């Protein structure tokens with residue numbers, strides 16, 4: 352009798368897991384109880400192939416189960432445009448995870464917030480960055496200072512093997528810190544930078560343990576596994592970051608001239624807006640806690656992605672020496688000296704821009720992308736999807752779509768060059784995602800990539816180290832981080 356009862360319960364449970372809970376979602380791969388569809392993604396890191404295979408099998412709208420949570424995946428550019436762009440408001444929210452409130456101290460920041468808080472602070476950050484970039488060209492000025500500082504570092508070891516990503520890392524950290532807090536990590540601030548770098552490295556490795564992965568997708572199982580929990584790791588990693596941001600904010604507050612209209616960095620612009628709002632009686636929207644969370648989001652999102660992409664571009668070029676020859680030929684014809692290249696030169700360098708585009712496509716640094724969620728009941732591909740359902744713009748599948756990018760795993764910048772030798776606009780190049788949540792730092796990132804890469808290859812001939820070309824393997828999940836790269840640099844203009 353007991354055995355029959357167990358069998359009956361088991362059958363009911365399997366019926367629920369394998370059929371009933373899935374019946375109102377777009378068809379997709381069969382999820383396993385507790386872990387959902389994570390196994391194929393983990394098996395073939397960083398997961399591109401699992402998503403491509405499901406797109407071929409189920410089409411460009413299917414359901415992927417993150418543990419026990421359904422997530423509707425949109426995996427073609429056409430459908431992403433119909434949903435995330437043309438019906439953007441319906442897809443603008445983000446899935447809320449309880450641990451976010453815990454480490455942020457509430458519902459703060461821009462990456463994880465929704466509604467009025469999110470839209471106000473996204474708009475404010477964008478307009479502040481736009482003022483720096485367009486009105487005064489402050490952004491380019493700051494980046495070019497870092498280009499020259501990076502040159503000084505590289506020049507110390509000309510002709511011998513040296514590590515490239517570390518220099519790009521410091522340069523990217525200086526750019527984002529200049530924009531947020533108005534200063535760079537010069538010789539007197541190296542200890543500070545070292546500590547922040549250690550925290551970033553901790554973050555990149557600590558969250559890759561089995562326990563964290565399982566806890567994220569199947570919390571009920573994950574919590575029993577040995578090791579540190581997501582909550583413990585987040586507390587450990589974020590506490591010192593927030594200390595750093597709060598210290599900078601307090602220093603700014605003590606020096607600020609609230610009567611001057613001009614602001615030289617984001618923190619100053621924010622504090623002035625806070626002052627204005629408070630004098631109107633609003634103490635909530637521009638709170639101090641929100642400012643430290645904004646700094647957290649901008650600092651981390653801005654540094655990790657840019658540094659990783661700069662490293663990948665170098666890795667792809669080192670693996671393709673003929674590409675570097677073409678870059679040098681174009682630079683010699685269009686620039687012809689070692690003067691600093693600026694954004695005014697961008698249109699003269701279509702091949703270099705094509706190399707950056709192709710590197711971003713191949714680097715494909717967000718294999719899963721962020722999980723959005725629907726703000727109301729809606730219909731996707733004829734299927735009703737309830738308010739609050741997870742939805743992902745699966746950009747990595749679009750970047751590897753062989754109909755748009757034939758032989759998608761081959762690095763071929765020429766696919767972005769048209770018959771007249773001009774840069775081709777390819778809409779499916781979406782490394783910054785699409786729609787209302789599209790990357791907030793896209794303008795900054797594009798400027799950084801162009802100024803660093805054009806000036807780097809204009810100044811140096813870059814050859815591989817004795818270890819050979821850098822590995823292009825991606826072994827981590829969710830963030831396709833680049834490897835260590837050693838190379839030999841020689842000046843091209845002497």
Ligand code: HEM
Nearest residue numbers: 461462652653656657660721782783784788790791792796
């Ligand atoms: C090559 C560099 C970069 C790449 C490839 C990249 C890519 C992305 C992607 C894929 C998203 C998620 C979009 C979505 O939810 O659908 C995103 C969001 C975001 N990025 Fe970037 N990013 C880069 C650089 C930057 C920089 C330099 C900053 C900082 C200034 C930044 C700040 C942000 C923020 C704050 C968000 C969240 C936006 C929101 O939820 O409204 N990113 N980025």
